[in-house]
Amino acid sequence: MQLRDKYRIALLSAFAIGIHGIESLLPSPIPWMRLGLANVITVIALLLYGFRTAMLVTLVRVIISSLLTGTFPGPAFILSLGGGVLSTMSMGVIVLLAPRLFSAVGLSIIGAFMHNMTQLILAYFLIIQRIEAVLLIAPVITLAGTLTGALNGLVSETVIRNLKKDIIEKNN
Amino acid sequence: MDTLVTITVVSASESKADKSIDDAFAAIEKLEKLLNFYFAESEISLINRNAGLSGVKVSSDVLRLIDKALYVSEKTQGSFDVTIGPLTSMYNFHKHIRPDDGKIREKLSLINYRDLLTDNAKSTVYLKRKGMLIDPGGITKGYAADRAVETLKKQGIHAGIVAIAGDIKVFGLKPDGKPWKIGIRNPDAKDDKDDVMATVELTDMAISTSGDYERYFISNGEKFHHLLDPKTGYPAGGCRSVTVIAKEGVFADAFATGIFILGPEKGMTVFNETGFSGMMIDSRGTTHITPDLRGKIEFQKNPS
Amino acid sequence: MSFRKILLKTTGADRILFLLLLSVSLAGIFFIKDIIPQSRSVLVEVNGKPVYILPIDKNRTLSVEGPAGNTIIEIKDRKVRITDSPCINKLCVKQGWITGGSIVCLPNRVVVTVGDKDRQKDGPDAITG
Numbered sequence A: 001m002q003l004r005d006k007y008r009i010a011l012l013s014a015f016a017i018g019i020h021g022i023e024s025l026l027p028s029p030i031p032w033m034r035l036g037l038a039n040v041i042t043v044i045a046l047l048l049y050g051f052r053t054a055m056l057v058t059l060v061r062v063i064i065s066s067l068l069t070g071t072f073p074g075p076a077f078i079l080s081l082g083g084g085v086l087s088t089m090s091m092g093v094i095v096l097l098a099p100r101l102f103s104a105v106g107l108s109i110i111g112a113f114m115h116n117m118t119q120l121i122l123a124y125f126l127i128i129q130r131i132e133a134v135l136l137i138a139p140v141i142t143l144a145g146t147l148t149g150a151l152n153g154l155v156s157e158t159v160i161r162n163l164k165k166d167i168i169e170k171n172n
Numbered sequence B: 001m002d003t004l005v006t007i008t009v010v011s012a013s014e015s016k017a018d019k020s021i022d023d024a025f026a027a028i029e030k031l032e033k034l035l036n037f038y039f040a041e042s043e044i045s046l047i048n049r050n051a052g053l054s055g056v057k058v059s060s061d062v063l064r065l066i067d068k069a070l071y072v073s074e075k076t077q078g079s080f081d082v083t084i085g086p087l088t089s090m091y092n093f094h095k096h097i098r099p100d101d102g103k104i105r106e107k108l109s110l111i112n113y114r115d116l117l118t119d120n121a122k123s124t125v126y127l128k129r130k131g132m133l134i135d136p137g138g139i140t141k142g143y144a145a146d147r148a149v150e151t152l153k154k155q156g157i158h159a160g161i162v163a164i165a166g167d168i169k170v171f172g173l174k175p176d177g178k179p180w181k182i183g184i185r186n187p188d189a190k191d192d193k194d195d196v197m198a199t200v201e202l203t204d205m206a207i208s209t210s211g212d213y214e215r216y217f218i219s220n221g222e223k224f225h226h227l228l229d230p231k232t233g234y235p236a237g238g239c240r241s242v243t244v245i246a247k248e249g250v251f252a253d254a255f256a257t258g259i260f261i262l263g264p265e266k267g268m269t270v271f272n273e274t275g276f277s278g279m280m281i282d283s284r285g286t287t288h289i290t291p292d293l294r295g296k297i298e299f300q301k302n303p304s
Numbered sequence C: 001m002s003f004r005k006i007l008l009k010t011t012g013a014d015r016i017l018f019l020l021l022l023s024v025s026l027a028g029i030f031f032i033k034d035i036i037p038q039s040r041s042v043l044v045e046v047n048g049k050p051v052y053i054l055p056i057d058k059n060r061t062l063s064v065e066g067p068a069g070n071t072i073i074e075i076k077d078r079k080v081r082i083t084d085s086p087c088i089n090k091l092c093v094k095q096g097w098i099t100g101g102s103i104v105c106l107p108n109r110v111v112v113t114v115g116d117k118d119r120q121k122d123g124p125d126a127i128t129g
Helices: A003-025 A038-049 A051-069 A075-097 A104-126 A131-171 B014-035 B043-049 B060-075 B101-108 B140-154 B249-262 B264-274 C003-008 C012-035
Strands: B005-010 B116-119 B124-127 B159-164 B167-171 B180-185 B196-202 B205-211 B216-219 B222-225 B239-246 B277-282 B287-289 B297-299 C040-046 C049-055 C060-066 C069-076 C079-084 C101-105 C110-116 C126-128
Touching (some): A038 A051, A075 A104, A104 C012, A131 C012, B005 B014, B005 B140, B060 B140, B060 B264, B167 B249, B180 B239, B249 B264, C040 C069, C069 C110
Antiparallel strands (some): B167 B205, B180 B196, B205 B239, B239 B277, C040 C110, C060 C069
16 A cells, blocks of 8 residues: 555544544434534545545544544444444445446435444344334434435535545646 | 232224223122122121121122032032131231131131021021121132123123133133133242243133142241131141132132142042042142143143 | 535435435334334332233323332323332432333332233243142
8 A cells, every 4th residue: 555545544534533523522412313424534535535445444433433432342332333334335335336326425325324224233233132122213313314414425525526626726 | 809800802803802801800890899808898798797697688699609609618528618707817918917726716616608598589698607707718719700701701702811810711712723821830939930830721711729829928937828727727738739620710719729628639539529620739749630631731840 | 616516416316315215214203103013011019019010002090009108100102100109219200201121119119110011922821820
């Protein structure tokens, strides 16, 4: 891996960790319901720099955030890891198979959906064994995920286009 | 009745099920008011207050119950006797009180089912001697179960269970077409897992069990359980538990009590004479089953 | 580019996906209440002995008598709570509504448990003895 890639990954990860950290400090009516703004970074990384970079950023972000919040090897970490990895993987697959089908918005929605579903399934097996509870919150979480995913996607798309504009302008 | 009553019905309509269950509970409550020994306004208490004085006109339920009780007394040679009131009222199983031997001897002579007279034409019940008391505790639950099932059937219900504590009556089949599965409690159960020692599948039958573990206390190293022998005044010793299966709950309940008190040899004979099915665990721990039940009871562990 | 312009740049697939998930999740929210296996019951015990077994889906208020007095229990909207009890610190009342687990009033020896009606499949339908 070239040094440039390493710098990118480090920088993007730093952004992701920072955003995640600040976001978790914000008060929220529902404790574990977050905007998932860090995913903006993941999507940008995926679209600009490719799958490998995106995945590495995800992994670094999940692990370091977990270490920083002291939840490292616990269930919260597993949930975070599972959600992040599957989310990034699903977005990567879509980009690979149908690059022009979705914009960052659609990708982000897909990523959010996979992230939530994975976490629900993991939570069912590791924490709440009651299927009624899981079935009950699944639609609510999907709704929230769809909305925040769309929002994040718009943010990602905006950033990407502005960046590209800057790059084009710079090259001119 | 101081017990948990559970009624289960099978019905295609929830509202029909609810109504029939409400009616069945109402029927049980009505019987409770008529039959409760501790309730001053019950017909039983009325009969008791008039012992040695006059006969008392009673409702058909009470008359029927007493007639059936007398039948059981005959068949169990007096081991089941509803005139056991003077004895049972001296024991208190909540407060762990037992009467002393002198008092027991005194009251024993007041217990005699032959001095309980009924006049079917006039619908009256008469206790011949002053001081006699009827305590129908050993037969009311079974009777109530019968009446509750009748009420359910009148409402068009075809299958269900009425369980008044351990006195159970079932009718019809479960929604899956199978008979109802009734568990028989293990007298030595130490925790919930051990609780059921055998199960039997029944339909259109009543089942009752009398056991020395249901209500008891220990006084001076001796165990006093609630199945008192009307002839000795003390808890009957020969058995640990007796289960009777009969068409009528009133008989299942009363005979379970009577056979328990009669003890292993004489008790098992009663099964033969009456044709009821059942099971007994004697004080040594040996299990006796009526021949017709062999193969029909499923034991969870091997019986001794 | 401004936000608005980006919105216009979303692809057809984006919009279809968004609307699809939106409607499915909204539908799910409305229907899931009917699909969930219901049948929970409320068990009320006094002094360790069962006194009432009631279905959780019928609203009612009841009073049970314990050694210290009457404990009032309320079942409403598939939740249970102890409304009042003759104990000093009223911890049981403060516990509020439950949809599972138990509330205990130790001084009055009352225990209210929400449990599954479904026992093991092989269990007997009733127990005698």
